[in-house]
Amino acid sequence: MIRLPAATRVVFRAALSLSLPPVLLAAAIAFAFADPTTFGANAPATLAPWLHLPAFTAAAACGITALQCWPTFAQHRHGADWVLRLRSGPCYGCAHAAFGALLALAVWLLPIGLVAALLMPTPHAHHALTADSSPILDAGHPCVTFPADGSNYQELRLRPFAFLPASEPQPTSLEVLADNLPLSTQPLRITGTRELLPIHFALRTIHTLSVRRTTGNLPLFFAADGAVLIAAANSSRILNGIIAAYWHLLPLAVALALAMLCAPFAALPVNIMVFVTALLVQTLGNLSPAGEAFTLALRGHWLGCEPMLATALPTFFVGLVATLLAILVRRRLRR
Amino acid sequence: MSAAISIRQLAVTFPGGFQKPAVTALHPLDLTVERGAIVGILGPNGSGKTTLLRVLAGLQRETTGLVRVLDLPADATLVRQRVAYQPEGPLPLAVLTGREFLQWYGCELRLADAVADQRAAELLARFQLANVAQRRVRTYSTGMQKRLALAAALLGEPEVLLLDEPTSGLDPLGSGMVIDVLRERAQRGTTIVMASHHLQEVEQICSTVLALHAGRCVARGTIDDLLGTGDRTLTVRGLPDSALNGVAEDLQRRGGELIDSGRVRQHLFAWFRRLGSGPNSGPQS
Incomplete structure (x- = not known):
């Protein structure tokens, strides 16, 4: 059995017990205001912030507990000498303490994710298609072709950018072919930019998708999410909720890494401010996938195949650099 | 047997900064402490007592000089485990109970769980903290925290005990208890270096005294050397x-x-x- 370091265990227990009241309060507020009956086209955007609230509160409470609890997480703390003498690690146990806070948050995120999953639709994998040549559909390029992976699909969502033509604008009518067979018998028309055009069809495998312009003169541009195929297979709703919740570990890890970097120079109130600011900026500024995960899950995206790891890399890199700098700074200031 | 602590020309200067002059906390100092001795460090506030203890505990780098504790550099990992330091001030991790604090400290000392638990139980009983062992440390009075701090310092059965104001904030019974424990430890061969303002207690238990003033040693020697006049006194009872x-x-x-x-x-x-x-x-x- 893995035995956690003493600092991790101490902070884990403290974070879990001390964050209980604020997390319960935030959860009560969130689920009182998050009304699942409003579930509709705009519901994900309105529901997601309420789901963030308990997760954010738990992250803040666990992080602040770690900062308050572990004496080397700030300058001139009472009792720091007890730890400084015995800890030979580069950050005097701060990393272990931070790990304890992350574990406590992981415990909180499990029920938060499970409850959030109840509000989410059954997720399906969303595959954004990339054109094999120019993604522009206009008079010069009457057809755009997208290669697909040959999986089973049940829906296509087109959402291109539309531009003004040189002459009087006429809505562009489209014909969509999957493996050279028409996908829909319904008329398909784009009348404005970023207009969502969902096309439902019977379950089928798709290897190639072609979008042809039949009439109209609006030039269309298919950006990264301009053509998205939705897989037929149902994915786990519970797992989707848990994945969405667990992305909140990243902002906490990064904020704690920044606090660890500031620890040798900042008093506790200052370092708590640094930590909370870092957490807020990441959350409000959508700098980590935590901000997007609940919204996507509420829109029915299966997060397991979303490229969220790639979007998380800059944030992850910031956390890594902060940790390395904290280690280097502590080494330099040692004794 | 070599000395427990050997200091040669130790000096500590805190570097200055912007609008902050450098401060010499300790001027060159020599000191030798034999094993099993109890040394009291006396001096007014700011005289360098805590700095000296922190150097011995491996927490403060010496600017010049040589410091050897148990024949090793003061900051050697092995020394850190054989030497206990009880700093002044509140305990860390006050969210823990008294027993958990000792268990945590035992963990940091890399003691086996069973050993740490047994020693913790003995020390809690010895310092009359057994009945409050399940209470969080933050609810303890200053005196209880002091006793718990000393219990933690003794948990690893250290060969050298460095104590910063071990009896400040304690009532007379509490400080009497601490003094008794320190005497017991010294009899078992533990070397004790304690900084204190309580002159009476230093006089009671210390075999040697070092007096500091503004970072300089102004007096040193045994209590008898420093206080004895050579005169004898006569106390009479039972006469009208x-x-x-x-x-x-x-x-x-x-x-x-x-x-x-x-x-x-x-x-x-x-x-x-x-x-x-x-x-x-x-x-x-």
Whole structure:
């Protein structure tokens, strides 16, 4: 059995017990205001912030507990000498303490994710298609072709950018072919930019998708999410909720890494401010996938195949650099 | 056997900064502490007592000089485990209970769980903290925290004990208990270096005293060396005042000088100890 370091265990227990009241309060507020009956086209955007609230509160409470609890997480703390003498690690146990806070948050995120999953639709994998040549559909390029992976699909969502033509604008009518067979018998028309055009069809495998312009003169541009195929297979709703919740570990890890970097120079109130600011900026500024995960899950995206790891890399890199700098700074200031 | 602590020309200067001049906390100092000795460090606030202890504990780098503790550099990992340091001030991790604090500290000392638990139970009982062992440390009084701190310092059975104001904030019974424990440890061979403002306690238990002032050693030696005058005193009991006057005259005839004469009182500490020992054993008028 893995035995956690003493600092991790101490902070884990403290974070879990001390964050209980604020997390319960935030959860009560969130689920009182998050009304699942409003579930509709705009519901994900309105529901997601309420789901963030308990997760954010738990992250803040666990992080602040770690900062308050572990004496080397700030300058001139009472009792720091007890730890400084015995800890030979580069950050005097701060990393272990931070790990304890992350574990406590992981415990909180499990029920938060499970409850959030109840509000989410059954997720399906969303595959954004990339054109094999120019993604522009206009008079010069009457057809755009997208290669697909040959999986089973049940829906296509087109959402291109539309531009003004040189002459009087006429809505562009489209014909969509999957493996050279028409996908829909319904008329398909784009009348404005970023207009969502969902096309439902019977379950089928798709290897190639072609979008042809039949009439109209609006030039269309298919950006990264301009053509998205939705897989037929149902994915786990519970797992989707848990994945969405667990992305909140990243902002906490990064904020704690920044606090660890500031620890040798900042008093506790200052370092708590640094930590909370870092957490807020990441959350409000959508700098980590935590901000997007609940919204996507509420829109029915299966997060397991979303490229969220790639979007998380800059944030992850910031956390890594902060940790390395904290280690280097502590080494330099040692004794 | 080599000395427990050996200091040669130790000096510590804190570097200055912007609008902050450098401060010399310790001027060159020599000190040798034999194993099993109890050394008291005396001096007013800012005299360098804590800095000296922090250097010995491996927490403060010496600017110049050589410091060896148990024949090793003061910051060696092995020394850190064989030397306990009880800093002044509140304990860390006050969210833990008293027992959990000792368990955590035992973990940091890399003691086996069973050993740490057993020693923790013994020390909690010895310092009369067993009945509050399940309470969070933050609810402890200053005196209880001090006793718990000393219990933690003793948990690893250290060979050298560095104590910064071990009895400050303690009531007379508490400080008496601490002094008794320190005496026991010294008899078992533990070397103790303690900084204190409580001169009476230093006088009671320390074999050697080092007095610092503004970072300089102004006096050192055994208590007898420093306080003894060579004169002997005579305390008399059971004679009436008239007979005592006769004794005084006889002393003067023999060439002696009567320096002081008065009634002997018991010490306040003894009175206080009786006061605390039970409702029926309070002081008698």
